[in-house]
Amino acid sequence: MAFWIASSPHNHIQSQTSALMRLVILATIPGIIAQWYFFGWGNIIHISLAVVTALLSEFLVLSLRNKPIKTELFDGSAILTAILLGICMPAIAPWWVTVIGAIFAIVIVKQLYGGLGHNPFNPAMAAYVMLLISFPVEMTTWLPPLQLVSIEYTFADTLWMIFTDSTSLGYSAEQLRTHIDGYTMATPLDTLKTSITTGLTVTESISSPVFGNYFALGWEWINLGFLIGGLFLLAKGAIHWAAPFSFLASLFVCSLIAHLISPDLNPSTMFYWMSGATMLGAFFILTDPVSGATSVKGRLVFGALAGLLVFVIRNFGGYPDAVAFAVLLCNMAAPLIDVYTRPRTFGHNVEMK
Amino acid sequence: MKLNEEYKELAWQGLWKNNPGLVQLLGLCPLLAVTSTVANALGLGLATLLVLVCSNATVSAIRQWVPKEIRIPIFVLIIAAFVTCVQLLMNAYTYGIYQSLGIFLPLIVTNCAIIGRAEAYASKNPIKQASFDGLMMGIGFAAVLVVLGAMREVLGQGTLFDGAHLLLGEWAKTLRIEVLTLDSQFLLAILPPGAFIAMGLLIAVKNAIDDRAAKHQPQVEEQSIERVRVNFES
Amino acid sequence: MTTLIAILVLGLIAAAFGALLGFASVKFKVEGDPLVEQLDALLPQTQCGQCGYPGCKPYAEAVANGESINKCAPGGEDTIKKIADLMGVEPEPLDATHEQDNRPKVAFIIEEDCIGCTKCIAACPVDAIIGAGKQMHTIIADECTGCDLCVAPCPVDCIEMRPIEQTTKNWQWDLNSIPVVELD
C-alpha cells in the first residue's frame, strides 16, 4: 500500500498555460478576418506556413534537447508565435521569408535562450525585425487594399505569388502592388512618412487614397479587429490591463502633444492608434508575459516606454512602423524595469504611523 | 623532445583550446566589424598576426630589462609602433584593402589579444617560444576571422573571396566563388547583429565539439592521493 | 625634422610618465594578499587535509597560487562554485580522487573500547575531543567538523564516523526521501 506524498498546496486552480495560449490564439481571429477582408488570402497563407514551420522546428529542437515533446510542442506558445509573425508579414511576401522568420523565432530567439519562459525577446517581433532588416525588399511588398487594386487576384493567385514570385497569369509582385492610380503600394504609415519628407503637410499627404475615408484604409479595421480581440482577452482575464493601457495612453499623449505643436508634420492621434500594428502590439505583443515586465507598476512603465518609442521611431526613425522595434527595446529594458518596480515586501520598510 | 611538446602545446592552445577569438573573446571589435567578407577578414587577420608575432618577439626580447611597473606602457608603445608601421605599409602597398579596413587597422593597437599575449606569455618566456605563441595565437585569431567572414559572406552575398584581389593582387580575382545565387541578400549576415549571431553560433559549435571530445575521452582513473595530516606533533 | 621632434616629444612624455609610475610603484605598494583570506573564508574549515594541504588556510594559499579549485571534498560542489566565482574561473567537478561520501558526519568514540591513549586528541585539529591519559575520551559533537583525522591514529579503532542523523529539525524538505510505510 502506497501513500501519496506531495507538497502543499494540494489543490489547484484549473487554469493551464496551454489554455491561456489557446485563448490568445482565439482572440487574434477578428483581426485576421479584417486582414483577410482587406488584403486577401496572403496573411492566412503566411500564418499557416509559419505555424507549420514553427511546429517543425520546435519539434526538432525539443527532440534535440530531450524535452517532453508532447506537452511542450502543443502548449500553444509556438503556434501563437507563428500566428503573430504571420499576421505581420506583407501579404505577398515570398514563402521563404516566412519560413526563415519562423525558424529564427523558434530556434534562435526562443529555444536557444532556453525555451518557453526563458526568452528575453518576443520571438515573433524579433523574427519580424530580423526579416525587416535582412530582406527589406521582400518585407515591404505591401498590397493595396482590395478596393484599390488595379489587378484582381484570387486565392490561387496569392498562393502562386507567394511560392513562385508571380501569379498564374504572370503578373509580378510589382504589378500587383500598383494602385489603380499607378502608384506602387506602401502602407499608409510609409506613404505619410515619404510625403512628409518631400515637404508635404499631413493634410496634403492623407489625400492619397490609401488613407481611405478615416485614417488608413483597411488598417483601421484590422486594428479594430485586434482591439476587439484584446478586449475579449482582458474580459477573460488572460492578459493584464496595465501594459496595453499605458502603451495606448502614452502613444496618445505623445502624438497629441506633437499634433498640437505642429499639425502639419504630425497626424492625429487616432491615426497613430489605427494604423500599423498598434493594436496588435498593445494587446498581443506587449502583453506577452515572458518578455515583459511582471509587476503592475513595471507593466505600466513598460507600456509607456513602448508607446514613447513607437512615437519616436515612427517620427524620427528610418522605418515607417515601429511597434516591433519598440517592443524589442522594451524587452531589453524589462529586467531593469522589474528591478526598479519591485513591490515592497509585506512587513518591510513599514512607515511608522 | 620536450621543446617539441611545448611547441605542440602552444599550437594547440593558440589554434583551438585557448583561441583568442573563440575562447578568450579578445579583440571582438575588429572581429565583428570587418568580417563581412573573407577578403577583409583575411586582411585584418594577417595584419594582426604580423603585429602579434613582432610584438611578442620584441616583448620577449626585452623582458629582462623591463621593470614591472612600467611594463604595460612599454608593451603598448611597442604594439602601437608595430601597428603604425603595418598601417603605413598597408597604406603604401595594399591601398585597396587599407581603405576597406578603414578604422579597424589602427584599432589593432587596442586589440586585447595582443597585449594579452604580451603580458601573459611573451613577458615570461624566451623569444622563440614567444614568437611561436604569437604566430599560433595570430593564426588562431585570423582563422576565426576568416571562418566568420566566410560564413557571413556566403550567407550575405552568396560569394566567397569577393574582393580578394585588393589584398592579394589581380590574380586573386579568379578566387572569387559564386557559392549561391541569391535573389536577395540576407542582409542580417552582413550587418553587425549578424556578426554577433554568427560569432555566437561559432562559439557554440566549438563548445559542442569540445564537449563531445571530452565525452569520448575515457575517464582516467587517478590514484588516490595521500592525505595530509594536520598533526603538529608527529 | 618633424620625425625628430616627434621622437623627442614622445621621449620626454615617456620619461615623465615613467617617473610618475616609478613614484607610484613605491608609494602605493600593496602588501599581503587579501585573496587568500577570502578563499579561506569560503572553505569549510574542517582542516581535514583531504586536499593534500595541511589545513584549509594552506589550501587557500595554494588556490591563490594556481592550485586547482576542486580538491575540497567536505566543501563539495557548493564550495567549488563559490571559489570559482571568487577566482573568476569555471567551476570544475570535484576531483575524482576526492570523490567520496559527502554526507556530514561526526566522529563517535565507542567508549567501551577507548583505552585513553590521547592519540586522537593530538590528531584533532579543532580540539573537539576531550579526555586525559588513561581516561575515556569523548567527542564534543557540536565542535566536530567530521574530518576523520582522529580515526586513523586510534590504536584500538574505537572511533568511527557516523553520519549526522536526520531529524525533523534538520530535514531538508526532500519529498522523495520520505519513507512511505508499507503496511501488510
Added chain:
Amino acid sequence: MQSIINRIENNQFWKFHGGIHPPEQKFLTTNKPIRSLHLPEMLIIPIQQHIGVAGDICVNIGDQVLKGEALTAPSSPMAVPVHAPTSGTIEKIALQVIAHPSGLSELCIFLKPDHKDTWRERNICADYKTLARNEIVHKIAEAGISGMGGAGFPTHIKVDSKPNIDFLIINAAECEPYITADDLLMREHSATIVQGVNILKHLLIPRMVLIGIEDNKPDAIASLKKATESYNDIHICVLPTKYPTGGEKQLIRALTGKEITSGSLPIHQGIVMQNVATCFAIAEAVIHDTPLIKRVVTVSGQGLEKPQNIWAAIGTPVKDLVALSKSLQAADKKAIIMGGPMMGFTLPSDHVPIVKTTNCVLVPSEKELALENKEVECIRCGQCADVCPSRLLPQEMQWSAKAKDHAKLKELNLFDCIDCGACAFVCPSHIPLVQYYRVAKAEIRQQELLDLKAEKAKARFEARKARLEREKKERIEKQRKASEARRAAMEEKSGEGSTAKSAVAAALARVKAKKAQGKDVIEDPREAAPEKDTQKSQVAAAIARAKAKKAKAQQNEPVSPEENSVHPDEQVEAEKKSTDAGKSAKVAAAIAKAKAKKANSTKRDVETSETNKADDSKKSAKVSAAVAKAKAKKLQKEIGAEEQQPTPIPEVDKKANVAAAVAKAKAKKQQKEVGDDEQQPSSKPEVDKKAKVAAAVAKAKAKKTARNVTQVAVEKESMVEELQSEETTIETTTEIIVEPDDKKQRIANAIAKAKAKKQQAQPIADMASSNEEELPKEDNKAVAKKARIAAAVAKAKAKKQQESN
C-alpha cells in the same frame, strides 16, 4: 490609534494584498455536530507537539496513569508537558512516525487505555478572578497548551507578556478550505470560548479584543455574538472570505491596518493573537483544570463516506479517525493530508497520531485534488505576485531557488514567505512553488549553520595552532636551558673546553641517547635527555617526548598531569575564550563523565581483583592487548620504510622482544631522518628464505619476519587482527595474572603478543605464497588455526625468554 479604534467600531476593516478564493468545500462537514470522543486501542503521544523543546519523560513502561496525568515534565520555559488523554497503561516508549511532513520518527509514549477513563484529582476553579495572575499562567503552562492554530507556540509564554497590549485578537478566520473545526467549536461551545477570551483579557488587559471571523460562518458569528452580548469590549469582526485571512500577519493587517515588521513579533507592536480553539483550551484548563488532551479535528474530503468533526484524544492514530468516517479510498492507493489542502502535509503512514496542532485530516478522492505533477515552464505571467499576501515575487524567487542563488533569495525576502501556497494555487504552469521555497529555506538555514560551524572550527584551529606553537617554544627553551647548564657543568668538571672534543662528545652523547631510548623503552627519556647535545636536541627532544609518551602508555602508569591532562585543560580554556558558557559546561560535563567512568572501572577493578583474578586482569589485559595490537599493526606498516634501511639489527638474537621496539623506533626515525637516503632494493628471495628459517626456528628475528609478513600478508591483515583480538586477548590475560603488577612484565607481554601476531601471520603468508594469491575461506580458517597455535608457541617462548632474562 483612536482612528483605528473608531474605524474598527464602525466595522470598516482593511485589506491585505493578494489572496485567493479556493473552493471552500466546508459544506461537507458544517452541518454535522461534533462527534464525541472515541478512544482507540492505543494512543500514541509524541512527547513534543509544539515549537520549542520537549519535556522530560516522567513515566516508565508499565506505569498506570490516570486521565489528565502529565507524562512529561517541562525542563525549560519553552517546553510544555503532554498528558494522558485517558487512564491506562504505558505500553512502550519508542520512536514512531509523527505528524511532520518529513515522515521521520520521534519519541512517543504508547498508552493503552483501560477504558475506565479515570480522572486524576482535579481542582475546579469556578472563579478565575480569585487566582493570581501568575497562578493562571502556571495553570495554562501545566495544562500543556500550545497554539492550536498551526504553529504550536507555547501559550503560557504568549499570555505572560508585558503590559501595553493594544489588541487581543482572537483568530477565528479559519480560512483554509474544508476545515470547520473552529467553526463547529464556536457554534457548540461559544460560551466556553468567551470564558477563555475573558481569561486572556484578564491576563493581558488589552485595549480592545477583536474576534476576526470570515463571513462564510454565519452560524458561528451568531453564536459568538450571542455569547458576547454582555461584553462591550469584545468585537466580532466579520471579514470577507479570502484565503489566507487566517494568517497571523494578514489577520492583523485586515483587522487593525497594522503591518507587522518583518522579523518582529506582533507582541512588539502591542498585539497578541490567539486561536479560538486555544481560548477554549485555556478556559478548560483554568476553570475545569482539564489539560489539553483532546481537540476538535475535521475529518473531511470526498474520499470519505461520512466526513465530520470529531473530538479526538491527542494521540489518536489517524487511521482510527478515518475508519470512523469510513474511507472510500482504494486500499492500495491512499492519500491522507494532515491540515488543510493549502498548507497541510501528506502523511506517509496512517499510524501518525493526532497532535495538539492537528485541526484537520483530509482524505481526498482521486479527482478532488490534482494529484499528478503537471509542472511546465514558468511564463512569468505574474499571477503569483498578484496573489501573494506577503507581496513577494514568487516567480523571481522560483528562478533563484532553482539556481540556488541564496544571496538573491534573501534579497527577495524569501523568509517572509508564509508558505500559504496561494502562488502555487494560481500558477497556470502548475509549478510547486512552495516546495521550491521550502527547500531553499532549509538549504539556506543549513548553509548558515555550516558557515557558523566553519567560523568556529577556524577559531578553534587557530587557537590550537597558537597553543602548540607556544608549547613548542617553551619546550625548546627549557631544553636549551638544561643543556646550557649541563655544558657549563661539564666544562667545569673536565676543564677541557676544546671544541673538537666537545663535538665528538656531543655526537657520542647523541648516539648514546638514541640507544638508550631504543634499547630501553622503559627508561624515562628525561634521564637520557641530559646527555644530549644542544645542537640537535630539538629533534631528539621531540622524539624523546613522543617515546616517553608511548612508554608511559605501555607502562600503564598513572597519568602525569603535565603530560596528558594538558589537553582538556587547554580545551576548557579555549572554550572559555569562545565565551560560550553553555558549551564549557558541556565540556566539563563530558570530562566529568569520562572521569566518572574511569573511576568506576578502577573501582570495579579493585573490587574484583580480590575475588576473581581472571576478572581483575581482564581490563588491564584488554588494554595491553590493544596496545600490542596497535604496535603490531604499526610494525607491519612501517616495515615498508624499514626496507630503506641497510643496517640489520644485530641484537635481535639477544633480546627479540626489545628488538621489536627498537626496530619500530628506528623505523620511525629512519623514516624521518634517513628519508632522503637512497633506497636499497630489498632482496626478496633472500628475505623469503630467511623468513622460512625463522618460522621454523620460531625464535623469529622480529624485524625481518615482519618484513616478510608485510610483503604477502598485508591483505590478510584484517583477518589476522580479528583472530588476534579474539584469541590472544584471552591468552595474554592468563599471562598477566601471573604478575599483574609488574610493569616490565606487562610490556614484555604486549611485545610478545605483537610477535605472536607476526608469527600468526607468517604461516598465512607461507600458505598464501603456496596457494597462489586467493585463499578460499575454509583455507583461511585452517590457516587461522595454525596461526593460533604458532602464536601460542611464540608466546610461550617469549615468556621463557623473559623469565630467563
Added chain:
Amino acid sequence: MRIAIEKNAKILALFAIACTAVVGLTYELTKGRIKQQEQQELLSTLHAIVPDDAHDNDMSAHCISVNDPLLGANEEQIAYLATKNEQPIAAAITTIAPDGYNGKIHLIVAVNVDGSISGVRTLKHKETPGLGDKIELRKSDWIKDFSGKTLEQLLSNRWAVKKDGGMFDQFTGATITPRAVVKAVKNTAAYFNKHKTTLFEQTNICGADE
C-alpha cells in the same frame, strides 16, 4: 624611491624614443609610395568623370578649396579644375549628401562649364549594404545615369527619383539614398553654375608644394 623614478623614466623614455624612431623611419620610407597611391586613386576617379581628352591640364594638381551650404555641409570641399588651353572646361567638386540613410554620403561631381553633368562618383558612404550601396559603381551602374544630363534637365521638375515623379530610378526597397544623391548632385551643379566664373580664378592649392 629616487632610483626607481629615475630608472623607470629612463627606460620608458628609451623605449618611446626607439618606438617613435621606428615609426618615423617607416613613415619616411613609405611616404612617397603612399602619396603616389593616393594620387593614383584620385586620378583614376577624376579620369572616370572628366574624360582625358577634354582637358590638357593635370587636374589633380589644380584644385581650389570651396565652401558653401549647397555642398552639403559647412565643410571645406575641394574642386579640381579641368582646363584646356587655359580655358575652363569642367570642375570636379567633392560634395556631401547629408541626408543619406546612414549619414553623410561623400560624392565627387564633375560639372561641365555648360552646366551639364560630366560624371558622378561616390567616394565614401555608410549606406545599408545590399540596398543603399547601389550608389557604388562596384555594385551598380546607377551612378552613371547622371553622366550627360543637361542643364535643362537639371532645372526641371524631373530631377528627382521616380517615386517623387522624377526621372531617376530609386532602388527597390530604398528611396532615401538615391533621393539624397540626386539632391546633392543638383545642389552641386547649382553651386557650380552660380560660381563658375569665380572658381577658375581662385589660387591653386594643390600643385604648389610639389
